[in-house]
Amino acid sequence: MKLLVTGKEGQVARSLVERASGLHDVTVITVGRPEMDLADPISIQHAIGDANVDIVVSAAAYTAVDQAEDEPELAHAVNVTGAHAVASAAATRNIPVIHLSTDYVFSGTSNALYTEEDATDPQCVYGRTKLAGELAVASANPQHVILRTAWVYSPYGKNFVKTMMRLAAERDEISVVSDQWGNPTSALDIADGIIHIAERILSDDRNAPYGLFHLTGTGETNWSGFADEIMKTSPVHGGPTAVIRPISTSDYPTKAKRPANSRLATEKLKAAYGWKAPRWQTSLGEVSKRILVG
Numbered sequence: 001m002k003l004l005v006t007g008k009e010g011q012v013a014r015s016l017v018e019r020a021s022g023l024h025d026v027t028v029i030t031v032g033r034p035e036m037d038l039a040d041p042i043s044i045q046h047a048i049g050d051a052n053v054d055i056v057v058s059a060a061a062y063t064a065v066d067q068a069e070d071e072p073e074l075a076h077a078v079n080v081t082g083a084h085a086v087a088s089a090a091a092t093r094n095i096p097v098i099h100l101s102t103d104y105v106f107s108g109t110s111n112a113l114y115t116e117e118d119a120t121d122p123q124c125v126y127g128r129t130k131l132a133g134e135l136a137v138a139s140a141n142p143q144h145v146i147l148r149t150a151w152v153y154s155p156y157g158k159n160f161v162k163t164m165m166r167l168a169a170e171r172d173e174i175s176v177v178s179d180q181w182g183n184p185t186s187a188l189d190i191a192d193g194i195i196h197i198a199e200r201i202l203s204d205d206r207n208a209p210y211g212l213f214h215l216t217g218t219g220e221t222n223w224s225g226f227a228d229e230i231m232k233t234s235p236v237h238g239g240p241t242a243v244i245r246p247i248s249t250s251d252y253p254t255k256a257k258r259p260a261n262s263r264l265a266t267e268k269l270k271a272a273y274g275w276k277a278p279r280w281q282t283s284l285g286e287v288s289k290r291i292l293v294g
């Protein structure tokens with residue numbers, strides 16, 4: 001099986017390359033800037049048209065949540081027009097697309113886990129562009145699996161786990177918000193899930209269940225609880241630790257509004273594809289070790 005993944009340096013793209021390298025029957029090729037720019041639809045046509053692949057994984061996105069408030073046009077060009085062009089280029093070649101989306105499509109005012117059927121109401125530019133991107137992908141390519149994920153971390157790129165470890169090396173105490181709830185998700189688990197889904201799509205002769213699914217780490221916490229767990233696992237692998245001080249969102253203002261609750265229900269994915277991510281604490285242990293020990 002050959003996968004084409006957008007974004008060369010992204011957490012999910014690099015995790016897919018890593019996981020595929022351990023499998024003899026999965027090849028991953030990545031395309032990204034400068035030759036493939038999501039803001040340039042012609043470059044997308046070239047990148048996907050030239051590749052002979054089984055599945056396209058649309059993982060690249062404008063992911064700077066706060067910066068998007070100042071650059072709504074660019075965020076829209078990448079997350080909506082670009083995502084549409086990727087899905088459409090794949091559709092022209094009869095290739096299914098697996099597209100990544102976000103928990104930030106929800107307002108966060110519900111206290112329950114959000115299902116795929118729940119009403120969306122994004123509160124920030126990033127969330128609005130990712131929601132419009134979902135609709136654009138679905139309309140461009142009937143063979144689509146859209147995966148909403150959340151709170152992504154990995155050994156690669158910039159993420160919350162690495163930020164907490166850096167801050168712990170610099171200070172004794174770190175203030176972290178405790179009133180935003182969600183599901184920490186390892187990009188390595190996302191990669192495993194994507195490979196599982198892609199194999200199913202191909203083995204079912206492309207009659208696999210298409211549509212919208214939630215894929216996150218199993219279990220939930222708030223950012224302060226996530227930080228606490230990082231501070232527990234870090235010293236196990238010789239890393240720094242610090243005291244985590246819970247604060248409220250009002251004490252840590254950000255440009256983009258985040259949902260207070262964006263915990264996602266993942267039963268639909270489990271029922272359709274028989275796949276579920278490990279508990280988030282288990283995956284965090286693996287990633288912490290990778291960051292600290294290699």
Ligand SMILES: NC(=O)C1=CN([C@@H]2O[C@H](COP(=O)(O)OP(=O)(O)OC[C@H]3O[C@@H](n4cnc5c(N)ncnc54)[C@H](O)[C@@H]3O)[C@@H](O)[C@H]2O)C=CC1
Pocket residue numbers: 006007008009010011012013032033036037038039058059060061062063078100101102103130148149150151152153157158187
């Ligand atoms: N990081 C997170 O916490 C979350 C991510 N997601 C979604 O999951 C997917 C994967 O996220 P990550 O791997 O964490 O993202 P990332 O931020 O690590 O990587 C994004 C990639 O997109 C590329 N990119 C950005 N603009 C581009 C452009 N104009 N043309 C070509 N490439 C461009 C970047 O160069 C980078 O390689 C994205 O669709 C994101 O929206 C969803 C929920 C949470």
